[in-house]
Amino acid sequence: MQTPASPTSFAVPSGFRFGAVAAGIKYRDRLDLAMAEAPAGAAAAVLFTTNRVKAAPLLVGARNFKKSRGTLRALIVNSGNANCATGKRGMRDCADTCARAAKLLACGEHQVLPSSTGVIGVALPAGRIMAALPQLVASLSSSSAGAHDFARAIMTTDTRPKMAGACSGRGANSVTLLGVAKGAGMIHPQMATMLAYIFTDIAARPERLNTLLAEACSESFNCISVDGDTSTNDTLALLASGASGVLLKGPAEREFRRALKDVCSSLAQQIVGDGEGIQHVVRLRIERSRSEREARRVAACIATSLLVKTAWAGADPNWGRILAAIGRSGIEADAAKIDIWFGAQQVCRRGEACSFDEKTAHRYMSQPVYEIRVSLGAGRASAWLLTNDLTAEYVRINADYRS
């Protein structure tokens, strides 16, 4: 939940340009079409949603990316429309957009990776996007302001842009990373992020980037849950321009891996911290589980329980609801071995109430960010999940999405 630093504080990795325009896709006079470009190309890795229903840009993007053999020239992203469940027309609209962008950038169309986010089942206003493309390409710049515009243009119900920066190495060996993401609904493990892009100037092969990205994702974007829904449009991409001249190997690789995880973790935290309507971010830690898989399952069951999430909204230390969620999670839990802590204060010992100060617990749960720890007393594995409360404001936002 740390507040992102001001836009000018994020260094743009060399070898990238960013831009955005207001194409009028859904709203007037707001940035809604964004581009990131690597003028000399970039090695890339991409992860898509695990939802069986995939939006047109993911189908076109996966096909393009395969043909590109892991080398991209540009990302093109629109908000305001998911271009999902739009059939052949949606596929054609998406492919046409990539082809037109490629022509303007003088590259192959399979080197353009498309993303869309917004409402499902409404035809993409492709004409407006096509008309805005020349202006979009003209807006490209290597400034921090350009990257900030990119971050703003991909927002939907987000209340603020999500960016994270990191450096690895020193002097001639220094490498820059810049991450940009959007939330704020349909967020649940199984590639939880809606859209996230990480740009870096390290030099690397696509296969290696893919391994590192999957690793960083499993410890960041796959450890967050806002509302238990998985998007049809989730895309996570890592682009490496190579412009720093630093090769991804030896000590540089170790440092880069850490920096990549930091950037992914920061973006994931920002997504949860800006979850729709939220008041509290809860770091759930499940300990002494028989396996990490079971620990993750218990965490997901707690984090998607409406009764648990609404109690959090009221800062109500109603740990019985957490116990009930563990009980229905499907693991072989022994209630008599379960301990629960709200911060430093234990509230349940061996499956029973233990005396604790309710007022202190209420105060603890009134904080914007806090931790709940559960011990299953069954083994040595553990897992954590970053999640949040469920408020009446969440319902208001989503009962009124399209009006």
Next chain:
Amino acid sequence: MQTPASPTSFAVPSGFRFGAVAAGIKYRDRLDLAMAEAPAGAAAAVLFTTNRVKAAPLLVGARNFKKSRGTLRALIVNSGNANCATGKRGMRDCADTCARAAKLLACGEHQVLPSSTGVIGVALPAGRIMAALPQLVASLSSSSAGAHDFARAIMTTDTRPKMAGACSGRGANSVTLLGVAKGAGMIHPQMATMLAYIFTDIAARPERLNTLLAEACSESFNCISVDGDTSTNDTLALLASGASGVLLKGPAEREFRRALKDVCSSLAQQIVGDGEGIQHVVRLRIERSRSEREARRVAACIATSLLVKTAWAGADPNWGRILAAIGRSGIEADAAKIDIWFGAQQVCRRGEACSFDEKTAHRYMSQPVYEIRVSLGAGRASAWLLTNDLTAEYVRINADYRS
């Protein structure tokens, strides 16, 4: 969602007496302790929650019921406290209550089946219950008013008592059934009801009652979902006094089975119709699935999606969220074969938007009860689930439960 008939219209099966008192368990001056008694005993079948965390009355009840060899004398039910996660003291409190009730009724303590519903993790005020027991036994009567008091006393966040009556057979072969239940949170298949009791004067063996009860449950209480949470206290019991002299066999059995299903279905519908904060009951029907199991899984995934349920609260025909929920349900769905209807109006054909009148759809979804039908285009199996919308009022109720 049919309004239950007025209390006096439900005939009480012969061989049962009902009563209730205000024991001051949580609130003052409301009925919160209820008893149903079969003076000559009743053959019985009981189903408990599948939650691994089970409240003391379920543990004591299962032990008692085993000893009773399927013959019960009384049910004792309190609201305002779940007696769950209350450890050895909770077990002792529950057993003491049963023993004291048994003494007053002059029967064995294992012939008393206890139930509790309310907050988890708070010690049961057993003293108040013990003190109220003589008055409770004195209140027993075979009148409809007594049964109505029983129904009111077991309510928690329910806004109205839930009762259903049915008759089977004619003349000398007529049998009476009376069902009583409570909702209204922690309702999800896996024995979805919180508490439900069905009383009848048919004569039957416990084993046969068990088979019929499991069958009726799978088509009623296991086909409803309010909030996706499964309670620690779910109990469903069927008690047969035999006072009608009609034996459960031949044509009488066929008629009784149908009547039992009707009573269970009515109670299940009443539970969903009185779900916490709800505005709309949605009958979800999943068709052309490869198996009933997959159809049930898809239905559960749709019915627990926050984005779907909040769209329903806004009467927003946002079918894209339903499509996305199907996509993440874990079945091998082919998006290009999915059709969706809101009532008679098709909104999605082969995974794509089809032109439909939004205003008509909005009006249709503004009704208190309506149907959504999904065809997966994959096989011949089907399933249905009765569920409801998620409103800001639900959040308000549950963010404020204990204050």
